Amino acid sequence: MSFGKNTRADYGVDTAAAVLRFMVLAFVGMIFALSAPFLVHERELAVHLASLGRGLAIWCSICATVMVWGSRVGKLRLRDRVIAGLALKGNEQVLDVGCGRGLLLVAAAKNLDRGKAIGIDLFAKGDPTGNSEATTRENATLEGVDQRVELVAGDARKLPFPAKRFDVIVSSFALHEVRDLADRQKAIAEIARVLKPGGRVRIVDTRHTDEYVTALREAGLVDVARSGLSFATIVPSRIVSARRPLA
Numbered sequence: 001m002s003f004g005k006n007t008r009a010d011y012g013v014d015t016a017a018a019v020l021r022f023m024v025l026a027f028v029g030m031i032f033a034l035s036a037p038f039l040v041h042e043r044e045l046a047v048h049l050a051s052l053g054r055g056l057a058i059w060c061s062i063c064a065t066v067m068v069w070g071s072r073v074g075k076l077r078l079r080d081r082v083i084a085g086l087a088l089k090g091n092e093q094v095l096d097v098g099c100g101r102g103l104l105l106v107a108a109a110k111n112l113d114r115g116k117a118i119g120i121d122l123f124a125k126g127d128p129t130g131n132s133e134a135t136t137r138e139n140a141t142l143e144g145v146d147q148r149v150e151l152v153a154g155d156a157r158k159l160p161f162p163a164k165r166f167d168v169i170v171s172s173f174a175l176h177e178v179r180d181l182a183d184r185q186k187a188i189a190e191i192a193r194v195l196k197p198g199g200r201v202r203i204v205d206t207r208h209t210d211e212y213v214t215a216l217r218e219a220g221l222v223d224v225a226r227s228g229l230s231f232a233t234i235v236p237s238r239i240v241s242a243r244r245p246l247a
Contacts, residue, residue, distance in 0.1 A: 009139040011103045012131070013071040014173070014233065022064035029056030070234035075103065075172075078232040082170065082202050082239060083107045091115045092167035097156050097191060098174020102136040102149070104204075108170065109145035115167075117145070120152045120159065121174075156187040161194045169195055172204040173237070175212070184208060185215050192219030195244045203240040216242040 013019060033053030040046040082104065088094075088111040096105040099119030109117035123133045133151050140149040154160045156171075156178065169191050178184045188211075191201060201221065203212055209226055216224045221242040229236045 009102075009106065009142045010135070011071075011075070011101045011139065013068060014075070014235075015067060019064050019067050022060040022067070026057045026060035026064065029053045029058075029060060033057060066234055070232070074232040074234060078204065078230060078237070079103050079107050079172070081232075082172070082204060083111060085241075086111075086168055086170075086200065086202065088112065088115075088168070093165065093196075094118065094168045094170065095120065095159075095161070095166040095194065097159075097169060097171040097187070098177070099136060099151070100131045100172075100174065102139045104170045104172050105136070105149060106140050106143045106145055108168070109140065109148040110143065112145075112148050115148070116150060117148055118150045118152060118166075120154045120156070122155065123151075123153045157183050157190060158186075159190040159194050163193050164196045164199075165194045167196055167199050168202075169199065170202045170204075173206065173233075175203065176205050176207040181211065184211060188212055188215035189219050192216065192221055192244065195221075197244050197246045199244045201240075201242045204237055205240070206235050206237045209238045209240050212240045216240070220244070 030053065033050045036049040036053060037046045040049060088108065090112050091114040092112065093115055094108045094112070094117045096108065096117065096119040099105045099121050102119060105117050105119040119136060121131070123131070133153065136151055137146065140146040152160065156175065175184055175187055178187055195201060201216065203209070205212070213224050213226050222245050224242040225240070227239040229238060
């Protein structure tokens with residue numbers, strides 16, 4: 001048995017900084033609750049302050065726990081819903097735009113035998129979330145699909161692929177990181193450009209999904225739809241779907 005080495009794929013904790021803040025506040029609240037009776041001589045006030053401290057500790061602990069659950073359980077359930085809805089045959093060329101640690105990328109690759117899953121991301125050095133090309137490759141290896149996965153460092157606004165290359169294009173919680181509206185529209189236009197006739201798109205995100213619907217329609221895609229709100233990851237999200245017509 002080896003220690004210090006991952007044996008299971010790790011797709012990260014979303015909003016890890018917020019989780020850490022809640023944990024720190026929970027600790028502060030607990031310390032305050034325990035120390036209030038010793039710091040305040042007036043009994044009634046001490047009891048009140050201790051109660052406030054306990055309340056803060058409990059509330060922040062719940063928030064941190066729920067957020068971690070959303071990352072460790074909820075987003076995997078949402079991933080499974082997206083991939084199952086694609087009903088992959090196994091020979092598709094799949095692109096994951098903003099693949100991060102490979103949440104959708106690896107899941108798609110598991111459903112391919114003759115196809116390929118390609119993930120593109122900026123893979124910025126020093127990413128505070130821990131996303132890196134090495135982490136994504138490790139996840140693919142741990143899930144047993146490294147031979148069916150290819151990683152490319154690149155920008156969603158200028159995809160380094162020829163037109164009509166992919167059967168399926170997916171993206172999860174990535175495009176909202178593109179801050180400028182015009183740049184998000186470029187990314188959607190690029191997704192449409194590299195999609196084959198008959199190809200399908202699934203975009204999962206927490207914001208700007210109405211923009212994606214409009215941009216996909218303007219790019220000539222059909223059957224464009226936006227799902228209702230999902231709370232699988234705690235932060236409300238929607239799935240935008242579309243298809244390029246055959247003709």
